Amino acid sequence: MADATHQVLIVGSGAGGAMAAYELTKAGIKVLLLEAGRDYDPKTETPMFKRNADAPLMATSTADKNFGYYDATVDGGWSVPDEPYTTDDESEFLWWRARMLGGRTNHWGRYSLRFSEHDFKGKSRDGLGADWPFEYADIAPWYDKTETLVGVCGTNTGLDDMPDSAEGVLQPPPVPRVPELLVAAAAKKHGIAAVPMHRAVLTRPKDDRAACFYATPCGHGCSIGAAFQTTTSLLPMAQKTGNLEVITDAMVKQVNTDDSGNVNGVTYVDKKTAKEVSVGAGVVILAASACESARIMLNSASDKHPDGLANSSGQVGRNLMDSTGAGLGATIPALKNRPRYNEDGHTANHLFIPWWGHAAQEAGEMDFPRGYHFEIGSGFREPGAGVSGDFKGYGSDLKQEAIANYGASIYFALRGEMLPNEHCYMDIDPSVTDKWGIPVARFHWQWSEHELNQVAHGLSTAKTLLETMGAEVGELPAPEQAIAKGGQIIHEVGTTRMGQSKTDSVTNQWGQTWDCPNLFVMDGGVFASNPHKNCTLTILTLAMRNANWLAGQLQQGAL
Amino acid sequence: MKQSLPSTGQISLTRRQSLKLFAMMVAGATLPGCFGQSSNPVSNTAKAGHWPTLTIEPISLPGYGQDPNLIVPPASAWPKTLTKQQLDLVSRISDVLLPAEGAKPGALSIGAPSVVDEWVSAPYSGQQRDRDSILRLLMWLDEEAQIHHQQGFLSVTEAQQKAILDTIAFGESHAQAGYEMPARAFNRLRELVLAAYFCSVPGSREIGYMGNVAISGDYPGPTDEAKAHLDDVLAQLGLSEYAYTEAG
Numbered sequence: 001m002a003d004a005t006h007q008v009l010i011v012g013s014g015a016g017g018a019m020a021a022y023e024l025t026k027a028g029i030k031v032l033l034l035e036a037g038r039d040y041d042p043k044t045e046t047p048m049f050k051r052n053a054d055a056p057l058m059a060t061s062t063a064d065k066n067f068g069y070y071d072a073t074v075d076g077g078w079s080v081p082d083e084p085y086t087t088d089d090e091s092e093f094l095w096w097r098a099r100m101l102g103g104r105t106n107h108w109g110r111y112s113l114r115f116s117e118h119d120f121k122g123k124s125r126d127g128l129g130a131d132w133p134f135e136y137a138d139i140a141p142w143y144d145k146t147e148t149l150v151g152v153c154g155t156n157t158g159l160d161d162m163p164d165s166a167e168g169v170l171q172p173p174p175v176p177r178v179p180e181l182l183v184a185a186a187a188k189k190h191g192i193a194a195v196p197m198h199r200a201v202l203t204r205p206k207d208d209r210a211a212c213f214y215a216t217p218c219g220h221g222c223s224i225g226a227a228f229q230t231t232t233s234l235l236p237m238a239q240k241t242g243n244l245e246v247i248t249d250a251m252v253k254q255v256n257t258d259d260s261g262n263v264n265g266v267t268y269v270d271k272k273t274a275k276e277v278s279v280g281a282g283v284v285i286l287a288a289s290a291c292e293s294a295r296i297m298l299n300s301a302s303d304k305h306p307d308g309l310a311n312s313s314g315q316v317g318r319n320l321m322d323s324t325g326a327g328l329g330a331t332i333p334a335l336k337n338r339p340r341y342n343e344d345g346h347t348a349n350h351l352f353i354p355w356w357g358h359a360a361q362e363a364g365e366m367d368f369p370r371g372y373h374f375e376i377g378s379g380f381r382e383p384g385a386g387v388s389g390d391f392k393g394y395g396s397d398l399k400q401e402a403i404a405n406y407g408a409s410i411y412f413a414l415r416g417e418m419l420p421n422e423h424c425y426m427d428i429d430p431s432v433t434d435k436w437g438i439p440v441a442r443f444h445w446q447w448s449e450h451e452l453n454q455v456a457h458g459l460s461t462a463k464t465l466l467e468t469m470g471a472e473v474g475e476l477p478a479p480e481q482a483i484a485k486g487g488q489i490i491h492e493v494g495t496t497r498m499g500q501s502k503t504d505s506v507t508n509q510w511g512q513t514w515d516c517p518n519l520f521v522m523d524g525g526v527f528a529s530n531p532h533k534n535c536t537l538t539i540l541t542l543a544m545r546n547a548n549w550l551a552g553q554l555q556q557g558a559l
Numbered sequence: 560m561k562q563s564l565p566s567t568g569q570i571s572l573t574r575r576q577s578l579k580l581f582a583m584m585v586a587g588a589t590l591p592g593c594f595g596q597s598s599n600p601v602s603n604t605a606k607a608g609h610w611p612t613l614t615i616e617p618i619s620l621p622g623y624g625q626d627p628n629l630i631v632p633p634a635s636a637w638p639k640t641l642t643k644q645q646l647d648l649v650s651r652i653s654d655v656l657l658p659a660e661g662a663k664p665g666a667l668s669i670g671a672p673s674v675v676d677e678w679v680s681a682p683y684s685g686q687q688r689d690r691d692s693i694l695r696l697l698m699w700l701d702e703e704a705q706i707h708h709q710q711g712f713l714s715v716t717e718a719q720q721k722a723i724l725d726t727i728a729f730g731e732s733h734a735q736a737g738y739e740m741p742a743r744a745f746n747r748l749r750e751l752v753l754a755a756y757f758c759s760v761p762g763s764r765e766i767g768y769m770g771n772v773a774i775s776g777d778y779p780g781p782t783d784e785a786k787a788h789l790d791d792v793l794a795q796l797g798l799s800e801y802a803y804t805e806a807g
Contacts, residue, residue, distance in 0.1 A: 038626075047629040049771055053758040056623055056636040058674065062683045064622045069632065075625045155805075175780035176803065178789050184803035185793055194803065203777065213773035220629070334792040339784040344770030346778070351803075382768055383757040391749055392729045394656045399765075402753055406766045470796055 006032035006245070007554060009266060009281030011252045011296065014103025015536050016522040016543040017287030018230030018238070019146075023547035025243035029554060032279065034250040034268055036288070037099030040074060042106065042231050046223040048216045052384040060385035066096075068384075072107040072221035072229075074100035082435035086442045093443035094487040095291060101248055102231035103289070104490070105536070107219045109348060110200040110227055111375070112152045113533035114143050116163045118358065119417075122529050126369045128450075129419045130319070130528040133500045133509040136163065142545040143537070144169050150228045150540060151206045153346075154198030161354040161371065162195070171203045173350060174214070177343050179335065179378030179410050180351040186468040192356045192461075194376075197349040200228035200537070209233060217347045227346075250277075253438050254300040255284055255519065261304030263519045269436040283518045283550065283559060285511075286496075287543065290525035291320070291426055294495035295441045298428045310496075310513035315506050317427050319420040319494040320443070321530035325484030326455045328462040329377060329411030330471035331388070336404045343380040343407065352376060353412075355532060368453035372416030372532045374462065380407040412465065414458035417532040418451045420494055424486065445486035455479040491535050496525035511546040518559055522546055608737025609706075611698040615691050620682045639673070640680040647713055648697045649675050649748070655724060656752050663765060666756050674755035675748065689747055696744035703741075 008024055010017045013035040021031050047070045052059040055069035062069075066077035075081060076098035087093050098104050117136035123129050144166040153171040156164040173196035176184070184194035201218065202225070205211045209225030209232060218227040225232035238244040249271040256278065258264045265280040286293035294317045300309035308316050355371030389405040391398060418424075423446035428439045456479040463473045476482070499505025502514035511526050513519045522543040524535045553559045623636045641649065650672045659665035666672075679690040700712040703723050708715045712723065727734055727742040728749075734742035756762040781789065793799045 045629065049773075050629070050632075051758070051760075051763075051771070053755075053760075053763075055632045057678060057681055057683075057686065058754055058758050062622060062681075062685075064625050064627070064683075069623075069627070070629055073625075077625065081625060172777075174778040178781050178785050181781075181789055181803045182792060182798075185798040185801040186796075188801035188803070189798060212778075213775065214778045215771050215773050334795060338792075339782065339788050340767035340769055341782045341785050342769040342772065342774070342779075345780075380768055380770065382771055383754070383763050383766055385751075385754050385758075387750060387753045387757055389753075391746065391753070392733075394724070394728060394749075395658060396660065398749070398753070399657060402757060403766050406757075406768075468796070468798070 006030050006279070006281050008032070008283045008285060008550070009034065009279065010285045010287055011266065011293070012036075012103060012287035012289065012523065013101050013230060013235060013246070014105050014287065014289065014523070015230065015539045016524070017285070018102070018105070018234040019540050019543035020285050020287060020522045020547040021244055022234040022238045023544050024551055025238040025241040027548075027551035027555070028241075029243060029551055031238070031244050032281065033244060033246045034252055034266070035101050035103075035246065035248045036251040036271075037075060037101060037103070037248065039248045040100040040102055040106065040231055042072075042102075042221045042225075042229060043223050046072065046221040048220070048223050050220075052382055058385035067107070067219060070217070070220045072219060073098045073104070076100070083440070084432060084434060085440050086429045086432055088442065088444050091443055091445040092485045093445045094485050095441070095443070095492070096487070096490040097289070097292070101246070102229050102235065105229040106221045106231060108229075108536055109534065110218055111348070111534040112147070112150070112154075112198045112200045112537040113354075113373075114163045114165070114198075115531045115533060115538055116161065118160070119529065119531035119533070122370065128369055130497065130499060130504070132528040133498055133505075139541060139545065142541045146537065146541040146544050149544075150200050150233070150537075151202040151209070152198050152200050152537070153196075153203045155196045157193070157195045157354070159193060159195065159354055160358050161356070161373075162198075170198070173197070173199075174203060174212075174345050176350045177345055177379060178338065179332075179407070180349070180376055182332070182335070182469055183353070183376055183378075183410060183465065184351055186465050187353055189468055190464065192353060194351045194353050197352045199346060199348060201346045202226045202228075203346075207233070207237070212346050214342075214346060215344050251436055251438070252288065252296055253436065255286070255296060255309055257300070257302050257304060257309065257516070259304075261302070261516065263309075263516050269438070271436075274436070283520065283554070285520045285522050285547075285550075286525075287522040289523050290493050290495045290527075291441055293521055293523055293525050294426060295428065297496065299439055305515065310506060310515040310519055312515050313503055313506055315497060315504065317495050318425045319497050320424045320426055320445075320492060321418050321420050321494040321527070322487050323489040323491040323530065323532060323534075324372065324414065324416035324418050324447075324451045324455055325489040326414045326458055326479070326482040327377075327411055328459055328466065328473070328476070329409055330466045330473050331405060331409045332466075332469045332471050333408075334470050335408040335410075338407065340380060345379075349375050366457065368450050368457060370417035370419065370450065370454065370532070372414050372454055372458055374458070375413040375415060377411030377413060378407070378409070410466065410469065410471075412458075412462035414455065414462070415489060415532050415534070416451070416454045416458065417530055419448065420529070421446065421448050426495060443486070447480075447483060447486075451483065452479040455483045491524075491530060493524035493527035493530050493535055496521045497528045498526040499528060510549045511542065512550075520546065520550060608740070609699070609702055610740045611695045611702070613698075615694050617687050618680060618682045618690070622682050636677075637680055637682060639676040641676045645694070645697050646672055646676060648700060651713060651720070652724075652748060653752050655721070656749055657756050664759075664761050666752050669756055669759035669762060671752045671755040674758075675751050678751055689751070692740075692744040693748050696741055696748060699741045699744075
């Protein structure tokens with residue numbers, strides 16, 4: 001470690017890696033950050049105000065751009081060029097990756113909901129899954145700091161599913177729009193609350209970032225910095241300290257260890273030259289995404305770490321979780337031909353439906369143990385390659401059908417908590433390597449009754465709400481058919497989970513691996529469970545808290 | 560949905576299957592969002608009626624890739640492949656579907672045929688399925704005109720053209736036996752022409768899209784007119800007492 005050129009080396013520039021870099025460099029620590037993708041500058045590369053008609057195929061999704069032409073994702077999506085992954089014969093799993101500075105934060109949905117004490121202690125409550133190794137009270141101040149830095153709009157609702165932020169932390173949310181207001185009324189009739197979504201979108205200016213001007217989908221990226229992404233915030237802020245060096249196109253192959261089994265650097269492939277480069281570091285932080293970090297660890301076996309780096313528990317790659325996903329939508333006849341206005345807003349949910357069933361679950365009235373929320377799809381969106389309506393004939397009537405149905409449909413997207421199970425994990429494919437010669441991840445997946453029952457409940461609830469709004473909804477699909485594929489909701493976590501004991505977890509509460517004190521994980525891999533509330537805010541918060549703790553350890557000379 | 564190594568082909572399969580799933584989930588309803596690919600590829604195994612069964616060569620070219628220029632999208636991402644005859648047919652149908660009305664342009668003047676040409680010439684699997692059915696439809700139109708009038712579709716009178724289109728323009732379920740395949744293909748072509756029209760600047764204005772403009776200050780939300788309409792809707796649905804308030 002004496003010859004290490006950098007005190008800390010971070011792998012990955014997304015939510016976890018960039019937050020760790022920000023926190024450490026702010027504390028005066030020299031950081032080298034490696035990013036597997038190319039450099040990316042949202043200020044010059046974001047397609048702001050671009051029209052769908054100006055893109056190929058009216059900007060529709062293709063095999064090259066899975067979320068549409070203008071989606072910010074570079075060299076990624078469900079596939080990355082020349083970097084495959086595999087599944088076993090019985091499993092289906094999708095793995096969304098990006099190969100760009102800032103990673104998936106450039107396009108994420110920006111939904112930013114806190115986990116609660118209820119979420120952190122699921123196992124204590126119902127005996128399923130795993131508890132997290134801290135209390136909500138330990139992390140609440142870090143949520144406040146993270147929300148303040150990131151900029152989150154929303155309100156304190158006081159609902160049991162949504163812990164309050166400290167006074168003054170949240171920025172004001174945008175007012176709700178007509179379809180959301182209709183959903184809110186329909187839901188209230190059934191005792192269900194719809195409330196302002198919490199989103200990492202500035203409604204007030206902050207630092208060098210402008211407030212949202214309510215145009216251009218956030219998934220395209222945000223050149224003005226209103227929608228949070230690390231490339232307009234944490235990374236430039238960290239760079240300003242003079243303590244951060246970033247190398248892009250650096251695909252980490254393995255973490256290197258010394259004779260005692262401690263980490264002393266990494267080897268990466270310089271994608272521009274295809275040459276391997278080894279760099280020394282006193283501390284390595286993996287924040288390459290849950291499955292990429294686990295892949296690196298499993299590919300870094302040595303005499304001291306025969307089953308993969310820091311894997312004496314055997315838990316690296318295990319406990320893989322995604323959010324459950326399912327959806328149901330319908331045309332609302334009463335919304336046909338409704339008055340037009342600019343309904344872009346911040347281009348995602350102003351209102352959503354948080355989980356309302358805590359009491360019913362506690363009373364044993366539900367046949368699934370963990371909750372979900374509904375996101376609402378609606379609005380007068382920019383016309384694209386799809387037009388709604390039941391089209392017959394031609395001419396004026398045809399046009400009127402399209403005009404009548406514009407903005408008249410409502411879609412409920414369920415996002416729920418899944419429990420870890422022994423069938424859901426990743427390991428290394430014994431026979432497949434990527435273009436760089438690195439063995440690839442292989443996925444194994446099987447939903448359990450917990451998730452299927454939850455999805456059935458969600459579909460049935462969505463149907464009730466749609467019918468309350470006057471829609472005709474046909475027969476519901478079976479949950480086995482309706483549930484999204486593993487990985488499809490892009491909330492994969494748990495592969496290097498934290499815990500109280502080195503026998504059943506990979507890291508302690510600080511993201512420090514039990515086996516290697518100078519190896520940390522600061523991405524979603526450390527999640528002990530996967531509450532329904534979207535993972536990024538908690539990845540950011542844990543990375544801030546744990547990088548802060550690491551900075552303290554380094555300053556005290558403990559590492 | 561996915562076997563071992565994800566490749567473009569397998570991911571496309573993924574998309575097709577997820578679209579099928581999506582179609583099931585919407586329970587016969589329509590949705591916001593863009594799902595501009597057919598989930599019901601027309602097969603060439605129709606038992607009744609005539610339906611061209613020749614082999615249509617797929618487009619074997621790379622797409623625009625996974626890192627295209629988003630600021631200046633390619634004006635022509637791949638060569639357009641419709642022949643003049645095919646393009647003339649698409650133009651005629653576009654004009655029938657959405658003719659110019661007074662000051663409102665029609666599908667022709669906003670360039671819908673060119674959008675269709677780009678679509679059916681694209682190398683992606685969803686578009687290739689549409690290519691297959693739409694190209695067969697164009698052949699079918701000529702065959703049908705030949706059968707009834709011994710001339711190509713574009714050579715018969717407007718009334719004769721309309722009569723042919725009437726047999727396939729009211730949906731697959733309303734089509735007579737033997738006309739299901741062209742009806743399904745026509746529906747897909749119609750969706751593309753509609754999409755092209757409403758994507759255009761005048762079309763998006765006509766459908767009532769008012770966004771994509773920067774707002775200074777807070778988002779203003781619904782207009783008074785929109786709020787009044789919502790109040791009517793809530794009353795009509797018996798939901799007035801449950802109207803949203805910030806206090807919940």
